[in-house]
Amino acid sequence: MxxxxxxxxxxxxxxxxxxxxxxxxxxxxxxxxxxxxxxxxxxxxxxxxxxxxxxxxxxxxxxxxxxxxxxxxxxxxxxxxxxxxxxxxxxxxxxxxxxxxxxxxxxxxxxxxxxxxxxxxxxxxxxxxxxxxxxxxxxxxxxxxxxxxxRPADRRSVKCYLCRKAGAPEIWVDAADWKAWAKPEGYEKVFNFKDGVRRTMSEARADGLGKGDRKSKNPVASIVRPDWKDARKAGREELVxxxxxxxxxxxxxxxxxxxxxxxSHLSNAERGLDEEPTRHLGYRAHSMERDAMRRAERDGAEYIPVTRIGRENEEIRARNAEAAMHAIEENLRELCRHAADKAENIYEYREMLEGWRVTVGERGGDLLIGDGDDPSFEPRPLSDMCPELAGDGLENRFIRNVEADIERKGRQALAERAAARAEAARIEGIKQSYLASMASAFAEYRRDARAAKGTPLGEFPKLKLPKVPKEVRDDQEVRQAYLGYRYKADDLRLGLASGVPKKKGGGHGCGGAPAQGQEQRRVVEQSRSMQGRSQQQNR
CATH class of the missing domain: 3.30.930.30 (BirA Bifunctional Protein; domain 2)
Incomplete structure (x- = not known):
């Protein structure tokens, strides 16, 4: 599903x-x-x-x-x-x-x-x-x-302090304005104290308390949006x-x-799944339980429900909490096993779990697994949650995963080689087909050239070879064959056309004799060589 x-x-x-x-x-x-x-x-x-x-x-x-x-x-x-x-x-x-x-x-x-x-x-x-x-x-x-x-022109969030002064109601003050006007006007920051009461330091001194009695050295603060909406709450709402x-x-x-x-994006609790509802207390029972909680808080004692419904609800909450912890443990157990089936070493294993918001610690050579989204869940040893991963179990899983990865990559390499061989065969087929088409085109041109013997050079037909396929443009054999057919066609034109300039010291190339263009180039080279030897003798 x-x-x-x-x-x-x-x-x-x-x-x-x-x-x-x-x-x-x-x-x-x-x-x-x-x-x-x-x-x-x-x-x-x-x-x-x-x-x-x-x-x-x-x-x-x-x-x-x-x-x-x-x-x-x-x-x-x-x-x-x-x-x-x-x-x-x-x-x-x-x-x-x-x-x-x-x-x-x-x-x-x-x-x-x-x-x-x-x-x-x-x-x-x-x-x-x-x-x-x-x-x-x-x-x-x-x-x-x-x-x-x-970048936004205004700040997207503002830090504010809860402040008080005598004879005035509590206000939230922008941290940037604290020294500018709030402090000079007599406002003081509010702190949380260990007894659960919020006080300014003046109120604390009046009660005989000092800095050591504060719950934290940081004052009560809040991060708000420009519209004074709580930024953390707004962020949670945006995430939802x-x-x-x-x-x-x-x-x-x-x-x-x-x-x-x-x-559904809702949690099981939000959808009412696997959670037993508590019973309605009613006005009188609620009042009795509230008074009992206040007395316990005042005396520093543990709160114990005083009504039957209150005790039943406490038992239901305990069962729900136990079920929730059991569900969290089952989910963590599944994630640990799933990661063990994928990771190839302990570092990848831990990184994978942490990416799933699973906390991973270490104690006595064993991994401690916790829930990053629920700090109330006490981290459990991996060996207790998944006995099959204890000892060498996890290491054996890593070895198996590495072997499976090597086998998969081997199959992939074989497939790639087969594909490369198929592609090479395809290219070779294109090449041979093109070489055959060039040979056919030249044979046809040779028949046409012999039939056009005596035609003036400017009107003599030229060789038209088929376009080179892009797959074999850089093939050396194709290049050599292409140029070879071109040269042979030029020799035919010069040998069979009329009006070709006569070469020096020789007749028309025919039969097994050199072609006219090649003979002309040879005459020029011989002339240059003789000229160079004459200059050396004169020196």
Whole structure:
């Protein structure tokens, strides 16, 4: 059945990543990175099934070249800002048998992204040879216009501090304005304290607290958009919209090809799958539980539900949490096994898992596997999750994968050699056919020339050879035969036409005698040689 997978990450110098390197991986091409003067390329470029670049209508034509596009994107960015965003997505297996449908799906998605954002998009479809079709997409962070990448005139996000002063309500202050007016007017930054209360330092000193009682040295801050909408929340909402856009494109492709399967960008929890609902507490029970939580917080004790429904709900939450952890473990186990079936060494294995948001650590010679999206999941040893990969199991998988890759490349090399032999045979056939056609044309010309004997030189027919096929233009044998027929035709014309200038010291070339043109050249060379010997004797 169709599965949904979509992940999105920033490509920035702060993360040590590069848009040019990402493009080289996606396209399978060797790309020169101007910032470092290094050529970027990756092995196994043969896994790139299809690749293209989608640009806004007003973008310069030269930006269709990935090397030009992403070097310009890196040059246009400032500081540690993102060059681009990279997306990885699973392609529905149902479309694998439909010729060109993966490309249609990716073009549909890329066109929608470009139209909605004005950004440049490069995409590539990969197949590692096991039928695991997936796609990568690279989207520029800046809009691309007629004159290249366009930096926004205003800041796209603003850092603000939560501030207070006596007799005034709390306000959020732009970090750029903090020293300009907020601090001179008596506002103070608000901090989180270990007891869960937010205070300014003046309020903390009044309560007998100091800097050591703060939860963090950083004040309460927020990143907002120019419209004062929380930037993190807005970013999450945009990511949800992008995930939904991909799901819509996949479902449109499935429907277009007559499949009933559909995918969803929502999580199982959001769709209510495999999660037991809790019971409604009611007003009185909710009030009793709230008071119990407050008392536990005040006394520093553990909260224990005091009502029957509260205890039942706590048990349901525990079961749901256990089921969620079990589901996460099953998913991680599947990913670990899938990576083991593809990787050829431990470094590639770890890189593959980390690309799937799986954390990989090490303890006591064993790998610790965790979930990068859920820190609450306690990392588990790989040997416990997948006993078949314990000991030499993982290494044996790597050896098997290398052998399979060598065998696959051997089959590919044999196929390439067979194709090369077939192409050489085809070229040889073209060559022999052309040589035969030239011989036939010359034989016909020779009959025509003898029939036209005595015709004035200016009216005497000339040899017309068939056009040389482009496949054999550089063949030495073809060249020699072509010139040889030309020379023979010229000799026939000079020997059979009338009105040919007479040679010096000889008659007309005929039968086995030299042709007139060749005899004339010989007379000139002999004359020059005799002249040179005479000059030497005079000296």
């Amino acid at each position: 169709a599965i949904y997978h979509f992940s999105r990450n920033g490509v920035s110098p702060a993360a040590g990543s590069s848009a040019v390197k990402a493009s080289a991986y996606i396209s399978g091409m060797t790309v020169f990175r101007e910032l470092t003067g290094v050529k970027c390329s990756y092995r196994r470029a043969e896994r790139v099934v299809s690749h293209d670049v989608e640009l806004p209508e007003a973008a310069p034509v030269e930006y269709r070249d990935p090397e030009t596009l992403w070097n310009a994107a890196e040059a246009a960015q400032r500081g540690n800002g993102c060059y681009a965003h990279r997306e990885n997505m699973a392609l529905p297996r149902e479309l694998a048998e439909k010729d060109g449908e993966f490309e249609k799906l990716m073009r549909d998605y890329a066109e929608r992204v470009v139209k909605a954002t004005g950004h440049a998009v490069e995409w590539g479809i990969h197949d590692d040879g096991d039928g695991n079709y997936h796609a990568h997409e690279l989207e520029s962070d800046l809009a691309l216009g007629e004159h290249g990448f366009e 919209e992008r995930r939904k856009l991909w799901a819509d494109c996949v479902n449109a492709a499935l429907e277009r090809n007559g499949f009933s399967e559909r995918v």
